[in-house]
Amino acid sequence: MELIDGKKIAEEIKREIARKAAEIIDAEQTPPHLAAILVGNDPASETYIASKEKACRAVGFTSSVYRYPAEISEQQLLEVVDFLNTDEEVHGFIVQLPLPRHIDANKVIERINPAKDVDGFHPVNVGRLALGLPSYVPATPAGIVLLLEKYGIETEGKHCVVLGRSNIVGTPVSLLMSRKAVPGNCTVTLCHSKTTNLAEITRQADILIAAIGQPGFVTGDMVKEGVVVVDVGIHRIEDNSEKGYHITGDVDFKSVAPKSSYITPVPGGVGLMTIVSLLLNTLKAYNREIYS
Known part of the structure; x- marks a missing residue:
């Protein structure tokens, strides 16, 4: 079993982004500008921002x-x-979700200029992703693919099972894993709350991406030997420790890790790649790589 070290990969990519930003500044040009809209005071949103x-x-x-x-x-x-x-002066921006109930999040997202939609949530970018055209890819799915690429994990011809069909993670990562690319070329099964015989499906997975939003949901009896496990979940669980809580993912690490060939830890895995991917999208927006 090998840990997929998101912290190490994120730091490597940030150093490369910093080098490119330094070149821009040395050329006496305005550096990339990433803005965010934050409504209310949700603690998780405050932490992310x-x-x-x-x-x-x-x-x-x-x-x-x-x-x-x-x-x-x-x-x-x-x-x-x-x-x-x-x-x-703003090259890319995000609207931090969730928004208050009286605001239609879809209406707000659709109002964003697709060329500045570095979150990759606008229907134009989602549609381009589905068609295999250049687009801004949502940050967490992009981070997952980057981790698989950096670790040289074989994906072609593999069975990738995705748990969770959200527009933020599950659906876009299923598109990325099935597209004709490297990483990619997987046969993808997208599971959700209405999937029957779920454990039978997850035991077939060569690559399992857990983004179901339930702490410790995936247990050792739900995976086969040698599986690659990507845990997207992050949950704060209260306990009797000095801090009063611990962080866990959607995967029961203790029972799943021994059967895995590769696995992302929580924390220290996918979460650190999300912001890196957002920075990469902002750099693309600055260079007008997607919408010239």
């Missing part, structure tokens, strides 16, 4: 956050999106 700001500073990007109270109206938020769409 703080991590994004830190990562931007580390690689030499400009970072800005537009903070608004949870009471902001949908129309007011759409006007903020319109402003960032036309701001030439």
Whole structure:
């Protein structure tokens, strides 16, 4: 069993991004600018945005956050999106989810200029991804593929089982793993809450991507020997330790790891790749690689 070290890979990629940003600055050009819209004070969202700001500073990007109270109206938020769409100093931006219930998240996402949609959630980018055209790929799925690539994990002809069909992770990563590319060329089974005989399917997986949102859901009896396991879940579980909690994923690491050829830890695996992928998308937006 080998751990897939997301921290090591993320640091390697950030060093390369920083080198490219330094070249831009040395040429006396404006560095890439990643902005974020944050509505309300959800703790998880606050943590993610703080991590994004830190990562931007580390690689030499400009970072800005537009903070608004949870009471902001949908129309007011759409006007903020319109402003960032036309701001030439902002190369890419995200709208942090979830949004308050009175705001239609789909309407907000559809309002984003696809050329600045570095989260890869706009229907245009999702459609281009489905068709195998150049697009901004959602950060977590992109990070998963990067990890598989960096570790040289064979994917062609393998059976990849994805647990969870969210638009943020499950659905896009299933598209990435099935496309004609490296990594890719998998036969993909996308499972969800209505899937019957789930354990029978997961035991067939050569590569198992768990993004089902339930702590410890995947257990040792649900996987075969030699499986590659990618754990996307991250959950804070209260306990009697000094910190009062521990972090775990969707996979029961203790029972699954001994049967795995490769496995991502939680923390230290996929999560660290998400922001790196966001930085890579921002660099692409800056260079107009997708929409020239």
